Amino acid sequence: MSARSSAEVGMTVVHRRYVPYSHAHYAGNLVDGAYSLGLFGDIATEMCIRTDGDEGLFASYSDVQFRAPVRAGDVLEISCELVRVGTRSRVMEFVVRVVARGAATEESPGAAAVLAEPIVATTATGTVVVPG
Secondary structure, three states, X not given: OOOOOOOOOOOEEEEEEEOOHHHOOEHHHEOOOHHXXXXXXXXXXXXXXXXXXXXXXXXXXXXXXXXXXXXOOOEEEEEEEEEEXXXXXXXXXXXXXXXXXXXXXXXXXXXXXXXXXXXXXXXXXXXXXXXX
8 A cells, every 4th residue: 555545536437337138137138126236336445546545435325326237238337436435435426327228139148339428337336455
């Protein structure tokens, strides 16, 4: 870990991820909500590495909202913004947006389309702690 943190409010990290069909958990190729939470853990880890030179540990969520479904075949954009910096704590806001969605049919089983407007699927606020 560096002697001094570079954590600054407003810093952001963005990931993109394709959701494979092997992750479909429910009818209609729906993916469970825990999938988004796992993505939030991944992006929080990168944020902590960038700001503190350590992976950090997720301590809690103060809010999680499942706003729209995530489906197998989706392309997701996951964003994380650092909103508060404490001595060892980092409060982050997370968003999962669907930016492309599968549009498979029997005639075109691999069809998909980029969405004109991303769909906000999941939002959360979480706290991560880093070594002091």
